[in-house]
Amino acid sequence: MKLIKNLFSGWTPDRFLRLALGIIIGIIYVFDGQAVYLLFAVFLLVQAFLNMGCGCATSNCTTASGKDKKTEYEFEKIKTTKTDV
Numbered sequence: 455m456k457l458i459k460n461l462f463s464g465w466t467p468d469r470f471l472r473l474a475l476g477i478i479i480g481i482i483y484v485f486d487g488q489a490v491y492l493l494f495a496v497f498l499l500v501q502a503f504l505n506m507g508c509g510c511a512t513s514n515c516t517t518a519s520g521k522d523k524k525t526e527y528e529f530e531k532i533k534t535t536k537t538d539v
Contacts, residue, residue, distance in 0.1 A: 476498035476502055480496075
C-alpha cells in the first residue's frame with residue numbers, strides 16, 4: 455500500500471521530466487532498436503515511478519542526528535611563566 459501511495463503522490467516537475475524523458479527515449483528505442491536506449495529509458499522510468507534519484511535530494515538516505523551524542527570537554531588551566539615560553 456505504501457508503494458502505491460508513493461507512486462501516485464509527490465509528483466514534482468523533476469519527476470515528470472524523468473517520466474517524459476524515459477517515454478521519449480523508450481520510443482526512440484522502438485524505432486532504432488539499440489539496447490543502450492532501452493537501458494537508459496528503463497533507468498529513467500524506474501527513477502520517475504519510484505521517486506528515486508542519485509543522491510539524497512529525494513530523502514533516499516538518512517544520516518544519524520547528533521542530538522543523542524553529547525561531547526563533554528574538560529579544560530585544564532596551565533600556569534606558565536615567561537621563562538617557559
